[in-house]
Amino acid sequence: MSAPVSDILATRQTLRLCTAGSVDDGKSTFVGRLLHDTKSVLADQLASVERTSADRGFEGLDLSLLVDGLRAEREQGITIDVAYRYFATDKRTFILADTPGHVQYTRNTVTGMSTSQVVVLLVDSRNGVVEQTVRHLNVAALLGVKTVILGVNKIDLVDYSEETFNSIKAEFEAKAAELGIEDPHVVPISALKGDNVVERSANMGWYTGPTVLELLEEIPVASGRALELDFRFNIQYVLREHATDYRAYAGRVNAGEVHVGDTVSAGGRTTTVTHIDTADGEQDSARAGDSVALRLANEIDLVRGDLISAGSTPEGVREFGATVVGLTDKDVAPGQAVKLRFGTSLVRARVTAVDKLIDIDSSANDVDNPESFGLNDIAHVTVQTAQELPVEEYAARGAVGNFLLIDQASGNTLAAGLVGTRLR
Structure with missing residues (x-):
């Protein structure tokens, strides 16, 4: 007699991943393809997608409809929130965060990447590596993500060109090495057609590497870090x-x-x-x-x-440097009093200096000693606390060294911070 499904699922490892990329690079279609081709879509969901696709005059299935669940997303045809999806194969289970591509939703991308062990970054084959690609690579590096899979999407629109793929691959690998991404992978895909997402493509005899799903099934789960x-x-x-x-x-x-x-x-x-x-x-x-x-x-x-x-126990300090990501539209200026959530501690604190505002597209556009930082900004700051805290360098995907800055009046979260981390 075969083992119960619950017992089989309990023995599988779980991999947390997220998607990222520019607007219209096909992230939602890619996620929909993963769900569809791994048979993770319920019959009534599939029927609904078939009806909506037909109503819109879409040839075949518009798989992005499986992901863009918010009404505003469906109306605009873009992803604006982090959507978490769950699927499984015979080898492991997956928790996937589909993150927005728009620059103004960088904070949502940070949220999705912060708990992910792997980032699947998509680019349009016709455009290659663009500013938003570099931005997302920088965020992945900042958060300590070591494994990034680049899906060179819409490869069918460039006639499955090996030359185009190799050019994008070389540029991506050079940037990944510069940022310290230790485990980069590049796969030519068409999320719309299904090439090399779950099933191997019959259109690219020149590519002999794994599909995206094969990589996701084989990459070591990094939960032990x-x-x-x-x-x-x-x-x-x-x-x-x-x-x-x-x-x-x-x-x-x-x-x-x-x-x-x-x-x-x-x-x-x-x-x-x-x-x-x-x-x-x-x-x-x-x-x-x-x-x-x-x-x-x-x-x-x-x-x-x-x-x-135990081990190298951190000493209590009242001042430390950190990198923060702005999470609200209320700016934070040098000298501003805040509350700081570190672990289970909540203490009074002050942002004594905003040392640098980081332009993750180009270091030439960094701003030293800006007047403030705000929504979606990434900044290096100095923080003082009213009492000693055993802070230590951010490590192991937030196991230690992460904190929140909270507005004293409203209680809203102003920024998420990483102790000691510096992009540059």
Whole structure:
């Protein structure tokens, strides 16, 4: 008897990826092709797409309709929000973020890339590598994405030209190397026709490499990168039971792993982990991503926001440099008071300097000491906090070193920040 579907799915690895590219490069059609050709579309969805495609006079299926779910997106024919899609093959499951191509939605692209292990970047074969391609590559590099797949799309519109493909491939690989993208891949595709997305193309005998899906199935899932860091655990809640003297510190393991008996640092003191409690009972260990409650050998005055750590424990500081991405249309100026969310801590802070405004298209257009930064801007800043925080360099896709700047009056998030990261 075959194993239950739930058991099969539980044994598969999950890969998180996102799409990016310029407007009209075919991202939504590409995602629709992935969903359609992996048989991840329900019958009623497919029937709806068939009807709408016919009503619009579209020859065949307009697969972009499977993705552009917002009414405004359908009316404009563009993607304006991050749309998350889920699909699976026999080898693994996937969580895909389809991000906007417009420059004014750069913040949405940052959101999609921030949790992705792979970026699938599309270009139009007729246009090649353009400014938005470079912009998205820069964002991927800033966020520490190491694997980028370039889909040279609409290859059918240039008669499946090997020469055109090779020219785009060379330019992309040179830029990827310059930015430190360690694992670049380039595939000639036609999302509309289905060439080399899921199924191999019969129109390009000169291309013998993998399809996009084959790459996605073979690329190592990078979820273990956070495990390579030293143990980090931000306290979210202090659990007390006075009748039994039970005291534990609940939270999520951000990085590394911990075992019963390990020596850790907390509140400026050294102690030992005596128990690791979970919803399923006591465990001998916990690793990055696990939500647990730790019991320690010594009574230490710890509160929400404090850090329990091991290895190269970061020292508390009150000033640090960072790169931020503006998330609202309210500008942030030097000297502005804000709240800063770091891990589970929320403290008063001040942006003491906006050191540089980054033009990710060209370093020649960078602005030193600008008056402010705002929506979709990427800037290097200096931040001071009202109390010491154990900040450390951004690493392992946000396992450590990321924070938010919050407006004191409205509570709205002004910017997302990466400690110590510099584009240039």
